[in-house]
Amino acid sequence: MRKVVVEKKILVANEEFANKNREFLARLKIPCLNVISSPGSGKTTILAKTIEALKGKIKIGVIEGDIQTDIDAQRIRATGAPAYQINTEGACHLSAAQVNYAFDKLPCETLDLVFIENVGNLVCPSAMDLGETAKIAVLSVPEGDDKPAKYPAIFSRAAAVLINKIDLLTLADFDIEKAKADILKLNKNVKIFLVSAKTGDGMQQWNTWLTELSNKTKVT
Amino acid sequence: MRKVVVEKKILVANEEFANKNREFLARLKIPCLNVISSPGSGKTTILAKTIEALKGKIKIGVIEGDIQTDIDAQRIRATGAPAYQINTEGACHLSAAQVNYAFDKLPCETLDLVFIENVGNLVCPSAMDLGETAKIAVLSVPEGDDKPAKYPAIFSRAAAVLINKIDLLTLADFDIEKAKADILKLNKNVKIFLVSAKTGDGMQQWNTWLTELSNKTKVT
Numbered sequence A, B: 001m002r003k004v005v006v007e008k009k010i011l012v013a014n015e016e017f018a019n020k021n022r023e024f025l026a027r028l029k030i031p032c033l034n035v036i037s038s039p040g041s042g043k044t045t046i047l048a049k050t051i052e053a054l055k056g057k058i059k060i061g062v063i064e065g066d067i068q069t070d071i072d073a074q075r076i077r078a079t080g081a082p083a084y085q086i087n088t089e090g091a092c093h094l095s096a097a098q099v100n101y102a103f104d105k106l107p108c109e110t111l112d113l114v115f116i117e118n119v120g121n122l123v124c125p126s127a128m129d130l131g132e133t134a135k136i137a138v139l140s141v142p143e144g145d146d147k148p149a150k151y152p153a154i155f156s157r158a159a160a161v162l163i164n165k166i167d168l169l170t171l172a173d174f175d176i177e178k179a180k181a182d183i184l185k186l187n188k189n190v191k192i193f194l195v196s197a198k199t200g201d202g203m204q205q206w207n208t209w210l211t212e213l214s215n216k217t218k219v220t
Helices: A003-029 A042-054 A073-076 A094-104 A152-157 A176-186 A203-219 B001-028 B043-055 B069-077 B097-106 B152-157 B176-186 B204-217
Strands: A032-036 A058-064 A083-087 A113-117 A132-142 A158-162 A191-194 B032-037 B060-065 B083-087 B112-116 B134-140 B160-163 B193-194
Touching: A003 A094, A003 B060, A032 A042, A032 B112, A042 A073, A042 A113, A042 A203, A058 A094, A073 A083, A073 B043, A083 A094, A094 B069, A094 B160, A132 A152, A152 A176, A152 B176, A158 A203, A191 A203, B001 B097, B032 B043, B032 B083, B043 B069, B043 B112, B043 B204, B060 B069, B060 B097, B069 B083, B083 B097, B134 B152, B152 B176, B160 B176, B160 B204, B176 B193, B193 B204
Parallel strands: A032 A113, A032 A132, A058 A083, A058 A113, A132 A158, A158 A191, B032 B112, B032 B134, B060 B083, B060 B112, B134 B160, B160 B193
Antiparallel strands: none
16 A cells, blocks of 8 residues: 555656646647667667758757766767766666756747657656657667567657668567558557668658648747 | 655665675675666577586576566477576566566576566666676667667666577678677677577587586585
8 A cells, every 4th residue: 555655656756747748848849759678679779860850950959868977878879969968876767856957957938849769668668758759669670570569658649660780680580560460450650760860761751740730830 | 855855765776685695696696787787688599508518517587577468488488498587567677676586486506597577668777777697689680770879778777788680691781890890889898698599609609607607616
């Protein structure tokens, strides 16, 4: 009983910060996308390539969540975009309070879009409301086509899924049609992009989707 | 304050079951290995190939932990080995109580070795004592060589690390020496195996290590 009460309190505190974040984003009229995946699915590479492709069109900032190191923020900064690194020191996902703090550290007033790269974890971040505009899931081909069925939470909640590393399709036993069907069974309105951040394959559709989202948010 | 008290209670309850599991394994004189990794690193394939390679030498049983589905238990049973599937229904790691329950469902008296395949998650399972003999980490090449530095907890605690999917080394930017150095910096006594469960490369050394562990546990 006590456990339930305490968990409820923690979630209420998180929700307060999530609401603040939503208000902040609404005031600035910019979308914020919370990117969630297993470790090593290619989140940082996708973000770095997206920033480069949209340079001069959409100004992007990134909040990087990692347990340790600032490797990912360094990779983002190398593209010229602003990035703020949060180290969770063991915690398995970012909280809305951490994102709220990071918003203050980024030049958000000058940005058109903010990405949150969550801690690499296909489970825990999916249940946490950060006040984001939408959640984005990344699934990489070497992880296997059974992951949507085995880890349904994030695939049910994502506005878009990027199936990354399609350059490895011939080497992995990955059935694209099965993965897509399993994702759509969980979430019939989700947008699915087949991409290789490495080769650039499929990235244009994703970049167009982001541009449209950014433009739409500006006029609402 | 209340949060700390409650978390302590939960951990004490887990420790009681972990101790029961340790006593059970000591009575049977069999090792139990808790295999931890990101989703899609190849845990199930490693276990299936290990079972096949050691057939007639070491009798292996498997406790499968997944959020949803019994896909992995089915894959293990296809090798002829007994497997018990636990569905955590959203929880991000197995608990000692779940493992205790699963020991009852497997023919442990007839086994030489039990594997626990934990939920695919490089973060949360590493802090949880299941009463296992040792933790085993799996890192797959497509995940990237920066993972030991970014997710140090499991690499610090593992008795052995399998770097899997080395058949993809030429296609991924993965520096084996860097990964090994980062792992050894965290854990100087760890045993590192370079393997491809798919091609069989390097699996013999791992199988020999398991056989020695099983034999050693029998006479202690």
